[in-house]
Amino acid sequence: FEYKNYLKNMRAIIFTLLLFTVNLSFSQINTPRVSPASEVEQMVGLTEIEIEYSRPSMRGREVFGNLVPFGKVWRTGADNSTKISFDTDVIISGKTIQSGTYSIFSIPNKESWEIILYSDVELWGVPRDWSENKIVFSSMFDVKKLKKSNTVETFTISFNDLTNNDVNMSISWENTSVDIKIEVPTRSMVESDINKVLSDNPKSSDYYAAAVFYRQENINLDKALEWINKAIEMNESPRFWQYRQQSLIMAANDKFADAVDAAKKSLNLAIEADNQDYIKMNRESIAKWSKKL
Secondary structure (H helix, E strand, C coil), X not given: CHHHHHHHHHHHHXXXXXXXXXXXXXXXXXXXXXXXXXXEEEEECCEEEEEEEECCECCCCCCECCCXXXXXXXXXCCCECEEEEECCCEEECCEEECXXXXXXXXEECCCEEEEEEECCCCCECCCCCCCHHHEEEEEEEEEEECCHHHCEEEEEEEEEXXXXXXXXXXXXXXXXXXXXEEECCHHHHHHHHHHHXXXXXXXXXXXXHHXXXXXXXXXXXXXXXXXXXXXXXXXXXXXXXXXXXXXXXXXXXXXXXHHHHHXXXXXXXXXXXXXXXXXXXXXXXXXXXXXXX
């Protein structure tokens, strides 16, 4: 009898615990984060840059000088520390930053901000045991004041003015924007590949790629001309976009008669392919370069 009572009591206890657990599992309310998390990825030339940060909003508050005090280290966002990652070495303000991941901290002021890259990344806000030895980069950047009509409600980090060799990382909120120029080693990386590939039985496409890169970078144009001519010679049936690049490189070397001839070849092939963009570009170039003959 006592054993039966014991079992009965245990069943009741277990049932109660299960009911409590079920109630807990169904009583949780999911709500959005006050400062939503965001990730921004950008390829700059051959370098990938990634930002992980949280995005607070103004919500009627005065931000800089109030919510975010002047002259004090700020997490540059909300919640976890803002992180930036580079998969190659980069240069900021003339200083080389090794590839890796860093926390971004800042010290905002009215006219300029100090931007800091910090080696610790698993942080919630500004660390209490702040260490100057963990600062891998620090430099001052001017503040750009935004018009009232351009007020940024939600804290934003973006990449602007993108080229093969650099990009501006813009930090914007309220009526304030700060641009940090990040330089990447695209040119040296590509030139290293060019030297390696062209010294080992290169194909037509290798000469073509090397020539087009030099034209885009506006460097070694005489070498670019040598390579594009070799690429065309090695190709049994050059396409309209290849003759187009040859014409551009010839014009960059002030060889306008040759450029017009190459552009006409590109134009004829573009007409056959019914590519209106190349038809238009070639006709405009032919008219322009013909005036220089």
